[in-house]
Amino acid sequence: MREPFAELVGVELLSASEGFARTAMTVAERHLNMHGTVHGGAVFALADAAFAAASNAGRYVSVALAMSVAYLSPAQIGERLLCEAREVHASRRTALYEIRVWAEEGSSGREVARLQATVYRKGERAARPE
Amino acid sequence: MREPFAELVGVELLSASEGFARTAMTVAERHLNMHGTVHGGAVFALADAAFAAASNAGRYVSVALAMSVAYLSPAQIGERLLCEAREVHASRRTALYEIRVWAEEGSSGREVARLQATVYRKGERAARPE
Amino acid sequence: MREPFAELVGVELLSASEGFARTAMTVAERHLNMHGTVHGGAVFALADAAFAAASNAGRYVSVALAMSVAYLSPAQIGERLLCEAREVHASRRTALYEIRVWAEEGSSGREVARLQATVYRKGERAARPE
């Protein structure tokens, strides 16, 4: 599951299993917006990579239909961002994911963004030849 | 209003005035996802760049609070994507933008994504020294 | 296509055809929230009724997967609210609707809310016996 865009942005895939994935990114100069904080598009890319990994790690070929994002606090250069995407509901053809992004800060962390995403399951993945 | 992240992704800012901006991007290998079509994060970055430009081109310093995106059709490598962000409503402290992305195809175009975005206006921009 | 909830709220269905419907409601005391303006849930019910009518008026049995609403201006008791829901994109199994609500004011109108809604098409409607 190579993702050229995730590589371009510098998103690291920490883990992925059916319905759950974690990604991370360290905010660098190339992730900034005109205000000098992390670009909303970079935060979204981090979240989308976790979501795509979680929703495609198992049996299903899934594509995003709709996503909503709430931005909670800006992140600064040098900060380490962590993201988790988790399937919270599934029916036969669709599923809902909740995705959270936070900045690592000591033991707790500060929330940076929270997303909801609805996928459409196009079908089951063809079994890979052995 | 330099945007390092927009440059990283390859988003071109075609025009920006208070409340309206246009961006463009030609889909390249680096924009792809695991399905071999354009990554949702790349489409979002294109839209977000137009939105940020439109909402910061005038008097106000604006930050995104919430955005929702509906993905309508996938885009392929080599396609030219165009995006328009337009303010559709404003009150004293908040404003709503509508953002559309389509693939240039002959005369008409095929819609790729449609977004709504709510901004918070932090204040008026300090006048620039002459 | 009787809708008990739309009747309870006082939503009038003005017209419905495949992919397009209009509804209306006159704001009464029963529609108010704790601030004395129209309740967000009443505005949503007006929009949802138009959307459900438009997405079920034709061949397809459609159910809402995800909706997002942006509230633009409050409405007052006595105001007449108009709503239009329009299909802006469709693929085989899903479709996107744009829904707008405004308060009738002289010739133009003031926007009250704007929504995006994604439907899943469960299948085609059984032909009615003649």
Added chain:
Amino acid sequence: MREPFAELVGVELLSASEGFARTAMTVAERHLNMHGTVHGGAVFALADAAFAAASNAGRYVSVALAMSVAYLSPAQIGERLLCEAREVHASRRTALYEIRVWAEEGSSGREVARLQATVYRKGERAARPE
């Protein structure tokens, strides 16, 4: 904090404190849509009532800017729906709420809808005369 619209729909306010509220509703014939299941607008009204109570129970006068809802499973006549709205983040002028609706079923419950809502805090409530 009387809410005529919540009363019209039959929403019960179970508890409300600053940043957290619970509501409930028993699905009756008047809450149904054209498919004979609970209307999306009724579920939204239940969620919106909890959200409005939680975001206005304390110091702040808050109004909704944007909400997104994902519908997870339909609910039937006679089912008891429960809802919780919880503030998950706040800055000086805005806050994010997460709202969940489920159908009471034995010990666990089945999720019916999940929402995110962004509020704008217009100001602090005038102290009530003693």
